[in-house]
Amino acid sequence: MTLVKTSILSFIATVIKLLAALVINKAVAVYIGPAGLALIGQFQNFTQVVMTFAQGAINAGVTKYTAEYAKDEGSSLSILFSTASKICLTASALVGAGIVLLSNYTSIYFLKSGDHSYIFVIFGFTIILFVLNSLLLSILNGLKEIKTWVSINIIQSIYSLIFTTSLIFWLGLDGALIALVTNQSVVFFIVLWMLRKHQVIKVSNFKGDFNKPEAKKLMAFAAMALTTALTIPISHLIIRNYIGENIGWDEAGYWQAIWYISMMYLMVVTTTLSIYFLPKFSELTDKKELRKELVSGYIIILPIVICMSLGILFFKDEIINILFSSAFLPMKDLFLFQLIGDVIKIAAWLVATLMAAKAMAKMYIVTELIFSLSFVFIAIFMLDTYGLVGITYAFSINYFLYLIVVILLTRKVWV
Numbered sequence: 001m002t003l004v005k006t007s008i009l010s011f012i013a014t015v016i017k018l019l020a021a022l023v024i025n026k027a028v029a030v031y032i033g034p035a036g037l038a039l040i041g042q043f044q045n046f047t048q049v050v051m052t053f054a055q056g057a058i059n060a061g062v063t064k065y066t067a068e069y070a071k072d073e074g075s076s077l078s079i080l081f082s083t084a085s086k087i088c089l090t091a092s093a094l095v096g097a098g099i100v101l102l103s104n105y106t107s108i109y110f111l112k113s114g115d116h117s118y119i120f121v122i123f124g125f126t127i128i129l130f131v132l133n134s135l136l137l138s139i140l141n142g143l144k145e146i147k148t149w150v151s152i153n154i155i156q157s158i159y160s161l162i163f164t165t166s167l168i169f170w171l172g173l174d175g176a177l178i179a180l181v182t183n184q185s186v187v188f189f190i191v192l193w194m195l196r197k198h199q200v201i202k203v204s205n206f207k208g209d210f211n212k213p214e215a216k217k218l219m220a221f222a223a224m225a226l227t228t229a230l231t232i233p234i235s236h237l238i239i240r241n242y243i244g245e246n247i248g249w250d251e252a253g254y255w256q257a258i259w260y261i262s263m264m265y266l267m268v269v270t271t272t273l274s275i276y277f278l279p280k281f282s283e284l285t286d287k288k289e290l291r292k293e294l295v296s297g298y299i300i301i302l303p304i305v306i307c308m309s310l311g312i313l314f315f316k317d318e319i320i321n322i323l324f325s326s327a328f329l330p331m332k333d334l335f336l337f338q339l340i341g342d343v344i345k346i347a348a349w350l351v352a353t354l355m356a357a358k359a360m361a362k363m364y365i366v367t368e369l370i371f372s373l374s375f376v377f378i379a380i381f382m383l384d385t386y387g388l389v390g391i392t393y394a395f396s397i398n399y400f401l402y403l404i405v406v407i408l409l410t411r412k413v414w415v
Contacts, residue, residue, distance in 0.1 A: 006146055006276040013150040013157075014268045020161035021264055022323055027168040028176055029324035034253030036173050041240060041256040042110045043177060045233035047123070052229030054095040055131050056087035059138040060278065060356060061221030065214075066142025067279035075208075077200060082208030083215050084135060092131040099124035111177075119177045129185035136191055139201055141275050149275060152194065156187045220361040227365045231372035239379050239391065251388050254331035257324055258338050258392070265308050269301055269346050277350065281357030290354070290414045297350050305346050309339040337392035341399050348403035351410055363409050371402045 028037055062084050069076035099106070103120035107113065140149045160183045167175030195201050236259075244252040277297060284290050312319060316335045320328050355364050375398045382390030 006272060009146050009150045010271040010275055011268055013153040014271050016154050017157040018264050018267060020157040023161055024164045024168070025260060025264075025323055027165045029257075029328065031168055032173050032176065033325075034250045034257070034327055036176075036253075037260075038240065038244065038249055038253040038256050039111055039173065040176055040180075041252075041259070042237065043119075043180065045237050045240075046106065046110050047180065048233045049229050050095055050099060050123075051127070051130060051134075052225055054088075054092040054127050055134055055225075056084075056091040056218075057222035057225035057229065058084055058087055058218040059134055059221075060225055061218040062135065062138040063142040063274075063278055064221065064282040064357060064359075065217065066139050067144070067282050070143055078205045078208050079211045079214050081139065081201075081205045083211045084218065085132075085206045086210050087215065087218065088131050088135050089128070092128040096124040096127045099127065116174065116177060119174070119181060122178065123181035126182055126185040129188045133184050133188040133191055136188075136195065136201065142279055143200060144279060146275060148194070152187070152191055155190055156184065159183065159187060159190075220359050221356075223361050224356060224364045224368075227368045231368050235372040235376050238376050242380060243383065243388065243391070247383070247388055250327075251330075254328060254334065254388065255391055257320075257328055257331055258334040261312065261319065261323070262338060262342050265312060266305070266342055266346065268308075269305055270349070272301065274353075277353045278357050281354050287414055294350065294354065294414055298347070301350065302343070302347060305343050309343055313339055333389045334392050337389070337396045341392065341396035344396060344399040344403055348399055348406055351403070351406045354413060355406060355410055358413055360410070360413075367402065367405060367409070371398060371405075374398055374401070 028040060032040075062080065065080050066077065069080060100121050103117040103124065104114050106120050107115070107117040111119075137149060137152065140152075160179070163183065163186075164176065164179035167179045169175070171178065240252050240255065243255055277293070280293055281290065284293065313335055316332055317329075320331065352364070352367075355367075375394060378398055379391050379394040382394040384390075386393060
């Protein structure tokens, strides 16, 4: 499937997901407020970390090797699937047990109260369904069955919209948290039904023995994914806590809100990066072909990001009122440099996807560690110097430096 067709399909899925998320976010803003949004951001960072551990951090590897093995008529896919499923089941069981045992502590640390410990208990018992759902989606991505992948994501978005908004209306913050830890669990059973007659994703392909050489190859991706899963959310937790304790938790909510806007509109692009470029870059070995794909990515994707960023900047007042409420109007000053940083971020991520596709694990891990640390230090300096708007200066500066470094590190692959 071509980049244009993949982009169109992923755009459809992302727009539906975006619209659902906008309605959900509006409900959070109206019924919970800025401080509540900040707590939800804390909880989401926690779930990002533990989900990656629970998945064994191998999803990107599953996508890469599924794309490579799909042309092989032998048993490679069966070996991959059986090994990956055993890693996921073991990891999710261990992580789920840990979440349940530490539920009171994590509730106090992340949500500032032990009253929400039951949320973590629910999450601990349902996380295995999250993991299996993600594994199946990673396989579909590697098989390039984008239409099925899009259908599943649309179903998930619609279900999440109905379920989450209902719970927020009736239960407030607790309802939002319950929805976050149960949405994908329900969708997993829908996915099973949709794939019941699939020729490749079938039970027999997951019943084989654990294969150590295959597991070793997946571990390189696990190392990269775990690094990202730890460094990015943890750096955000540190910064959000710093803002909350030194400037105010409402201000932390404003930063969470602008970050949420970035995440939502960039989802159109990041989805394409994951479902097109990762398997595509994994397949290609010729430098000329890799360079051609990289250039076409910049030609198609960057103008889209720039146009979307300009539109958001121009209509920022309307966006704040539509997505949140008048209580969030003080966040207006955060838009300009956040959006500049978003454009630089996508330019960097396209090259970083090449790094991941070629299993350049050491380079990937080192750059993630260095630039997550630098973001924290630059952010604290900028916050102390310029106030809350300084966080957006730090974001732009950090990704500009990251872009330069990843281009230099990957030149030998595509030049």
